[in-house]
Structure formats: C-alpha cells, structure tokens
Amino acid sequence: MDKKKALKIVGESGFELENLPxxxxxDKEIVxxxxxxxxxxxxxxxxxxxxDKEIVxxxxxQDGNALEYAEDKFKKDKQIVxxxxxxxxxxxQHANNILKKDKKFVLDIVKQNGTxxxxxxxxxxxDKEIVxxxxxQDGxxxxHSDDSFKKNKEIVxxxxEQNLDALKYADxxxxxxxxxSFINFxxxxxxxxNDGDFLHWDTDEKVSITRTGSSDETEYRVxxxxxxxxxxxxxxVYGEFGSTIDEIESSVECFIExxxxxxxxxxxxYLNDKKILKExx
Numbered sequence: 001m002d003k004k005k006a007l008k009i010v011g012e013s014g015f016e017l018e019n020l021p022x023x024x025x026x027d028k029e030i031v032x033x034x035x036x037x038x039x040x041x042x043x044x045x046x047x048x049x050x051x052d053k054e055i056v057x058x059x060x061x062q063d064g065n066a067l068e069y070a071e072d073k074f075k076k077d078k079q080i081v082x083x084x085x086x087x088x089x090x091x092x093q094h095a096n097n098i099l100k101k102d103k104k105f106v107l108d109i110v111k112q113n114g115t116x117x118x119x120x121x122x123x124x125x126x127d128k129e130i131v132x133x134x135x136x137q138d139g140x141x142x143x144h145s146d147d148s149f150k151k152n153k154e155i156v157x158x159x160x161e162q163n164l165d166a167l168k169y170a171d172x173x174x175x176x177x178x179x180x181s182f183i184n185f186x187x188x189x190x191x192x193x194n195d196g197d198f199l200h201w202d203t204d205e206k207v208s209i210t211r212t213g214s215s216d217e218t219e220y221r222v223x224x225x226x227x228x229x230x231x232x233x234x235x236x237v238y239g240e241f242g243s244t245i246d247e248i249e250s251s252v253e254c255f256i257e258x259x260x261x262x263x264x265x266x267x268x269x270y271l272n273d274k275k276i277l278k279e280x281x
Contacts, residue, residue, distance in 0.1 A: 001021060001024065003029075006020055007029065010037065014038025016034075018043075020044075022046070028049060037062070039058075039065070039066035040063045051073075053077075056071070060087060060091065064087035068091075068094040075094060076099060081105075085109050085113050086112045089114070089116040090119070092109060092119040093118075101121040107129070111137060112137070113138065114141035117141045117144040131145045135166065139160060139161070139165065139166035140159075142159040156171075157277075164273050167263060167276070175262075178279065179262065182276055185248060189245050192243065194216060196217070198211045200255075200265075200267075200268070202255070207224065209222060220243045222248060222251045223239070224240075224241075226238070226258070238257075
C-alpha cells in the first residue's frame with residue numbers, strides 16, 4: 001500500500017490506522033490525519049509518534065481518552081491533560097497522579113469539566129473550593145464529592161440548581177419530602193396517551209410502569225411490573241390500572257411502594273423542578 005492510498009483510508013476512518021503496515025504507522029502525516037479523524041487511533045501509531053506533542057495534542061482534542069495511549073511524559077503535561085479533559089471529563093483518569101493531587105491544576109480541570117472530580121485525589125474531594133467549582137460546572141459532580149458535601153445544603157442546592165439529576169446523589173434527608181405531588185401527571189398522561197410503547201423504568205431498572213394498547217388511544221391498561229428474572233424470564237405484576245389521571249396516579253404510588261424511585265421521573269421531565277428547588281431552600 002502506498003502513502004497516498006493510506007492517507008485516503010485514514011482520512012475517511014482514522015480507526016483504520018490499526019490495519020496499515022507498520023512502516024506507514026511511523027509516518028507523521030498519516031498518523032496526524034488519522035488522529036484528526038479519530039483521536040484514539042493514537043493507540044495504533046508507532047511508539048515514536050506517541051512522543052510527538054503535535055500528534056498527541058491533536059489526538060486528545062478530538063478524543064480526550066486518547067491520552068491513555070500517549071507517552072507518559074504527556075500525562076504530566078498540563079496543556080495536554082487540560083485539552084483532553086475539555087473534550088472528555090473521564091480523560092483525567094489517565095493523567096499522572098502528581099496532577100491529580102495538584103489543587104491549582106485540579107481547580108482548572110473542574111472549571112472545564114466538573115465530573116472530572118471523580119479522578120482527583122481523594123484529599124481534594126474533601127476541599128470545599130474545588131467541590132463548589134465542580135458542581136457549578138456540572139451538578140452531577142456531587143456524586144464524586146466527599147460524603148460530607150452530600151449533606152451540605154449550600155453545595156447540594158448549587159448542584160441541583162445546575163442539574164436536577166444531582167439530587168439523587170444528595171443525602172436522603174434532602175429527598176424525604178419529595179413525593180408524588182411533585183409529579184406533573186397531566187404531562188405523564190399525555191405521553192402515555194400518545195405512546196403505545198410507553199415504558200418507565202426505576203433508576204435501577206428493578207420495577208417499571210408500562211401501558212398496553214395502540215398509540216393515540218385514551219383508554220388503555222397500565223401495569224406496574226418487576227424486571228424479568230435473568231434465568232427464568234419470570235416477572236411479578238404488582239398492579240394493573242386504568243388510564244384516567246387518578247388511575248395513573250395510583251400506578252405511580254404502586255411503583256414507589258414496590259421500590260421505584262420517585263427521582264426517576266426526572267427522566268422525561270415529569271418532576272416539577274421549581275417546586276423541588278423551593279422545597280430544598
């Protein structure tokens with residue numbers, strides 16, 4: 001295979017660098033073209049080019065996780081690591097531990113991607129300044145903070161205001177008053193009416209609400225069921241209900257009584273965000 005053909009191949013699919021002859025994996029132009037298209041193609045480049053900063057920088061800008069395949073010296077390079085995290089928060093896991101313990105650098109990291117807090121040194125997950133910045137950028141970063149912050153009203157409120165999904169990571173004391181009155185049942189019924197394949201799972205997919213019948217029908221049956229047993233394919237039916245708002249409300253009560261998580265109704269936008277924030281305040 002000649003260089004011209006190789007350039008065309010990796011230009012269309014960087015992943016194809018894996019299948020090129022070894023001599024072409026040493027060609028900087030070919031590898032640069034590949035990583036522009038698919039950053040993690042860096043894995044298949046010759047080791048000599050994994051030491052090339054231009055190639056590594058181009059790769060992590062396209063796919064932050066390409067940092068995993070870079071020469072170790074780049075995993076300590078603040079510019080490279082920051083660019084990788086801008087692209088993907090989880091890329092921080094591939095950084096050198098020295099950077100994960102560097103408070104100033106971790107502050108810069110979580111400003112770009114709050115969820116990168118997951119890979120910071122545990123000591124910094126206890127640092128209020130860092131956690132505040134992280135949850136302001138992405139509320140769900142609360143999941144990766146020290147447990148003490150999950151009980152901290154200031155931190156929890158900031159996280160939830162940024163992303164309501166963060167509430168599931170807060171201490172249970174913040175969720176004790178969240179009940180079915182926070183659900184928009186008119187919206188839930190409308191979606192059930194319009195979707196013959198309506199299915200709502202609990203967060204852990206242990207219990208579900210399903211409906212039978214065709215789309216656009218206003219009369220149908222609603223069932224609350226357990227997940228199927230992996231070995232026997234059997235499942236439990238906890239209750240069957242009609243399609244009025246009152247019946248749908250009863251189905252949700254049944255869902256919660258059998259282990260369903262009310263916060264799962266954030267999926268689909270059925271929870272009243274403003275009411276929840278008011279409750280937390």
